[in-house]
Amino acid sequence: EIVMTQSPATLSVSPGERATLSCRASQSISSNLAWYQQKPGQAPRLLIYDVSTRATGIPARFSGSGSGTEFTLTISSLQSEDFAVYYCQQSNNWPYTFGQGTKLEIK
Amino acid sequence: EVQLVESGGGLVQPGGSLRLSCSASGFTFSGYIMYWVRQAPGKGLEYISSISINGGSTYYADSVKGRSFISRDNSRNTLYLQMSSLRVEDTAVYYCVKRLTAASVGDYWGQGTLVIVSS
Numbered sequence: 001e002i003v004m005t006q007s008p009a010t011l012s013v014s015p016g017e018r019a020t021l022s023c024r025a026s027q028s029i030s031s032n033l034a035w036y037q038q039k040p041g042q043a044p045r046l047l048i049y050d051v052s053t054r055a056t057g058i059p060a061r062f063s064g065s066g067s068g069t070e071f072t073l074t075i076s077s078l079q080s081e082d083f084a085v086y087y088c089q090q091s092n093n094w095p096y097t098f099g100q101g102t103k104l105e106i107k
Numbered sequence: 108e109v110q111l112v113e114s115g116g117g118l119v120q121p122g123g124s125l126r127l128s129c130s131a132s133g134f135t136f137s138g139y140i141m142y143w144v145r146q147a148p149g150k151g152l153e154y155i156s157s158i159s160i161n162g163g164s165t166y167y168a169d170s171v172k173g174r175s176f177i178s179r180d181n182s183r184n185t186l187y188l189q190m191s192s193l194r195v196e197d198t199a200v201y202y203c204v205k206r207l208t209a210a211s212v213g214d215y216w217g218q219g220t221l222v223i224v225s226s
Contacts, residue, residue, distance in 0.1 A: 098153070
């Protein structure tokens with residue numbers, strides 16, 4: 001099973017600033033990497049798939065990068081609605097696995 | 108509008124069984140791979156099962172393999188998850204998830220149904 005490790009566990013950022021979240025895979029997953037956002041009491045929402053492709057309706061301030069085992073989600077200018085938990089997910093091998101999440105909180 | 112509505116959750120004793128259902132609408136259900144993903148209270152996300160468009164191929168996470176059975180009824184636009192020999196650690200919100208066409212990720216999620224395994 002591929003283990004996904006996210007860092008940091010918690011990130012404190014002020015509105016309007018940039019946030020950078022990291023995700024590492026225990027082995028190469030090519031470009032089979034997605035990012036989700038989850039707010040309390042809600043289901044996850046797909047943000048990005050295939051490392052850098054934004055899902056339908058996702059604002060351009062969300063961007064993804066990386067390859068192989070190291071990946072990054074960048075939120076260029078944080079809005080109030082962006083404070084949430086973010087998960088990365090690999091779909092290279094079954095079982096598809098998620099990272100443990102990064103909580104993005106208001107500084 | 109795509110909608111996925113799960114049902115069937117509840118309180119069950121360890122060793123018991125439960126069948127979860129997911130009613131799908133707003134898209135051609137028979138044309139998409141579907142998943143079940145769960146989330147234990149306060150914890151992360153876990154893919155537990157996948158089913159092909161015709162139900163001929165199924166996959167399970169080791170955590171539920173041998174105790175769970177995923178199926179679908181394309182005529183009823185419904186996805187199922189039969190769970191047996193339930194354990195306390197199966198306590199979670201169970202989400203029904205539609206696969207995105209272009210990648211093995213979930214583009215639409217239901218609101219989830221809570222399963223509590225407790226004596």
